[in-house]
Amino acid sequence: MQLNINGTTRDVDAPPDMPLLWVLRDLVGLTGTKFGCGIAQCGACTVHLDGAPLRSCVTPISATAGKAITTIEGLSADGSHPVQRAWTELDVVQCGYCQSGQIMSAVALLAAKSEPSDADIDAALSGNICRCGTYQRIRAAVHRAAELRQGQEVT
Amino acid sequence: MTTDAHPSRRDFLKTGALLGGGLVIAFVVPGARRFAGAQPAIRARGGAMFAPNAFLRVGSDDSVTVLLAHSEMGQGIWTALPMLIAEELDADWSKIKVEHAPAAPVYGSPVFAGMQITGGSSSTWSEFDRYRQAGATARTLLVQAAAERFGVTPAAIRTENGAAIAGNQSVRYGELADAAAKLRAPKTVPLKDPKDWTIIGKPTRRLDTAEKITGRAQFGIDVQFEGLLTAVVARSPVFGGKVKSFDASRAMAVPGVRKVVQVPTGIAVVADHFWAAKLGRDALEIDWDLGPNANLESTALREAFGRLADFTGAAAPETTETPPVPPWLRDIAATKGAAAVRAGNVARGLDNAAKTVEAEYAVPYLAHAPMEPLNCTVRIGRGKCEVWAGTQFQTLDQQLAAGITGLKPEQVEIHTTFLGGGFGRRANPTSDFVAEAVQVAKAAAAPVKTVWTREDDIRGGYYRSAFVHRARIGLGADGKPAAWQHTLVGQSIMAGTMMEAMMVKDGVDATSVEGVSDSPYLKDLPNHRVDLHSPQTGIPVLWWRSVGHTHTAFVMESRAASDGGGARP
Ligand code: FES
Numbered sequence A: 001m002q003l004n005i006n007g008t009t010r011d012v013d014a015p016p017d018m019p020l021l022w023v024l025r026d027l028v029g030l031t032g033t034k035f036g037c038g039i040a041q042c043g044a045c046t047v048h049l050d051g052a053p054l055r056s057c058v059t060p061i062s063a064t065a066g067k068a069i070t071t072i073e074g075l076s077a078d079g080s081h082p083v084q085r086a087w088t089e090l091d092v093v094q095c096g097y098c099q100s101g102q103i104m105s106a107v108a109l110l111a112a113k114s115e116p117s118d119a120d121i122d123a124a125l126s127g128n129i130c131r132c133g134t135y136q137r138i139r140a141a142v143h144r145a146a147e148l149r150q151g152q153e154v155t
Numbered sequence B: 001m002t003t004d005a006h007p008s009r010r011d012f013l014k015t016g017a018l019l020g021g022g023l024v025i026a027f028v029v030p031g032a033r034r035f036a037g038a039q040p041a042i043r044a045r046g047g048a049m050f051a052p053n054a055f056l057r058v059g060s061d062d063s064v065t066v067l068l069a070h071s072e073m074g075q076g077i078w079t080a081l082p083m084l085i086a087e088e089l090d091a092d093w094s095k096i097k098v099e100h101a102p103a104a105p106v107y108g109s110p111v112f113a114g115m116q117i118t119g120g121s122s123s124t125w126s127e128f129d130r131y132r133q134a135g136a137t138a139r140t141l142l143v144q145a146a147a148e149r150f151g152v153t154p155a156a157i158r159t160e161n162g163a164a165i166a167g168n169q170s171v172r173y174g175e176l177a178d179a180a181a182k183l184r185a186p187k188t189v190p191l192k193d194p195k196d197w198t199i200i201g202k203p204t205r206r207l208d209t210a211e212k213i214t215g216r217a218q219f220g221i222d223v224q225f226e227g228l229l230t231a232v233v234a235r236s237p238v239f240g241g242k243v244k245s246f247d248a249s250r251a252m253a254v255p256g257v258r259k260v261v262q263v264p265t266g267i268a269v270v271a272d273h274f275w276a277a278k279l280g281r282d283a284l285e286i287d288w289d290l291g292p293n294a295n296l297e298s299t300a301l302r303e304a305f306g307r308l309a310d311f312t313g314a315a316a317p318e319t320t321e322t323p324p325v326p327p328w329l330r331d332i333a334a335t336k337g338a339a340a341v342r343a344g345n346v347a348r349g350l351d352n353a354a355k356t357v358e359a360e361y362a363v364p365y366l367a368h369a370p371m372e373p374l375n376c377t378v379r380i381g382r383g384k385c386e387v388w389a390g391t392q393f394q395t396l397d398q399q400l401a402a403g404i405t406g407l408k409p410e411q412v413e414i415h416t417t418f419l420g421g422g423f424g425r426r427a428n429p430t431s432d433f434v435a436e437a438v439q440v441a442k443a444a445a446a447p448v449k450t451v452w453t454r455e456d457d458i459r460g461g462y463y464r465s466a467f468v469h470r471a472r473i474g475l476g477a478d479g480k481p482a483a484w485q486h487t488l489v490g491q492s493i494m495a496g497t498m499m500e501a502m503m504v505k506d507g508v509d510a511t512s513v514e515g516v517s518d519s520p521y522l523k524d525l526p527n528h529r530v531d532l533h534s535p536q537t538g539i540p541v542l543w544w545r546s547v548g549h550t551h552t553a554f555v556m557e558s559r560a561a562s563d564g565g566g567a568r569p
Helices: A019-028 A082-089 A099-110 A118-125 A135-150 B007-019 B035-036 B077-089 B128-150 B175-181 B273-283 B299-310 B327-333 B344-351 B394-405 B433-443 B454-459 B550-562
Strands: A003-007 A010-013 A047-049 A051-056 A068-070 B003-004 B049-053 B056-059 B062-067 B096-100 B159-160 B165-166 B169-173 B186-192 B229-235 B242-247 B257-263 B268-270 B285-289 B337-343 B353-362 B375-382 B382-390 B412-416 B448-451 B467-475 B481-490 B527-533
Touching: A003 A019, A010 A019, A010 A068, A019 B273, A047 A099, A082 A099, A082 A135, A099 A118, A099 A135, A118 A135, B049 B550, B056 B128, B056 B175, B062 B077, B077 B096, B077 B128, B128 B165, B128 B169, B128 B175, B128 B229, B128 B448, B159 B186, B165 B175, B169 B175, B169 B550, B229 B257, B229 B273, B229 B433, B242 B257, B257 B273, B257 B433, B268 B344, B268 B448, B299 B327, B299 B353, B299 B467, B299 B481, B344 B467, B344 B481, B344 B527, B353 B550, B375 B433, B382 B433, B394 B412, B394 B433, B433 B448, B467 B550
Parallel strands: A003 A068, B062 B096, B229 B448, B382 B412, B481 B527
Antiparallel strands: A003 A010, A047 A051, A047 A068, B003 B186, B049 B056, B056 B062, B159 B165, B165 B169, B229 B268, B242 B285, B257 B268, B337 B527, B353 B467, B375 B382, B375 B448, B467 B481
16 A cells, blocks of 8 residues: 655555554654554654544554654754754753654644643643653643744745 | 873773774773673774763764664753763764763763663762763863964864864864873873853754654664564563463454463564554453462552551551452552651650641652553674663663673663653563563564554553642641651562662652652641551552652641641641
């Protein structure tokens, strides 16, 4: 089956009901997308499907056919995406395990709403658990990313 | 402030020979000298390398690589420990690289009996001297090399930003690395006066951010290499249960499943990838002997703990259960209490109180639930076993892997990855997730990454113990506490471990009562006492970040809030 991952077409040999998460991690080798719970409760596995956030751990690859999959690796080659820059400026990460998912959810939020309120951020990211408790910095960084984004071409 | 950091000639030669060519030296720093014979080989990765000791290397490309004796699990030592070295070295912060150290005695913790372990919120304070000394030793040698190059005395050299400077001459550390490697380390090295610190104590951005926001950071679960298989293990649904028999035929029929092997903890399904292994595990048919804890259940445990809380002092309470009582419940009921604190006469204090309040708090067993489920990768080769894990306890991992594979500890190489959270779970007295993964790789005769599902992780034990607190507090006429009787009931995390002798005194595990026995709310009360019952159950318990304070702070602050003003709860 063919998947479009980060702008590249990949042929994968996997059953159609195999979750996208494990295809990405174990077959394609993109390990930036994380396994946290396997039941769409923690958000660590968040990727984009045609720009919309999606829990890859419960998404069979058959549901992704013909659509564009974006993972954390596809956001920027060098951490220069406004959300990544904001995360750097505000030193958001701790253990870092949840952060791929946090960032992918934040990017999707900003694409839909360029100046989100605290409530917007809380609502959009409430499905992303951070066991280290970086929530305050995540919220501040989303605001900062919104500013950085305005200063450049909208991505 | 000076320190002795003089390597023996033997160490110098030994290490030079290990590295071939003598460009690299490595010696142990004070406090770890007794482990000198087990100095790890430090491999030079291209180009000349000056390794003044086991904690840093200066490359001819000006890089300064700091080796972490502790594991980065979110607490920030990937940045904090390099800051200590960079401060004394006057390093160029932009040239700092960081690696987890291999498992070796030289990296033993100064405060955990030489064991390589990350815990007790100790990494920064316990390494504060050792890492600064490492940086200062390297600087001293580089200064000496610069002095020889410039034909001046070392006193004429100043250092800044990764360079040695004399007058208008300047040389980068990388250019001095070769020459410095040939010098003998001084007997003592001066450390900076804290008022001269330019890095320590200054806000500094994390060094691990770039990797962690791009998906490049390698956690244990991300380890991949050619030929690596993935296992998911079926473990007993009850603690202490054993496999009676199993049928693997349906599991083997799952595409991608390669092998099904029995290990001491259960049945491992080994497959090409996680998903096949998980489906295979789901398809296993296992007949379990559930063992003595078959009927263990939370409600009865809670009630049994509550009954113990009725008893103060050392007397074993009488069993009030009507037979038949399951053995585990009988054991709990027979638990003897122990006195943690005695001050004055609490009974009299309570009698004389204007008012007494009584309260009970119960907290449940608590899983650590690190964001990254437990996992460990093992490759066993000829005379060598490699382990990749986000681990907090390299010393025990190495010993257990050696025991299981029949190798010597130094033949076991531990590659510590980033930890997707630890909270104590990744250091435990049996290194359960590492030992099991070694068993799986051995039984499968293949390199295997054993991955726990989230459900496995939550059910897998090593919890913060459930606790029941019962307090009777006598209030004075002013409404403030005047007498305090406090009884705790909960499992000891130290009993039966190598730390028991150190941490359990007269039946009291200090970590069970910390936050109550030493509470500032109690210390000035003339009459107070704290009792502890430590029932044993079949449930494995463990330190859980902040340990006793996870329950005692909750209880004491709640009491203080409600009693401090004399209000009833
Ligand atoms: S940074 Fe550790 S779970 Fe979020």
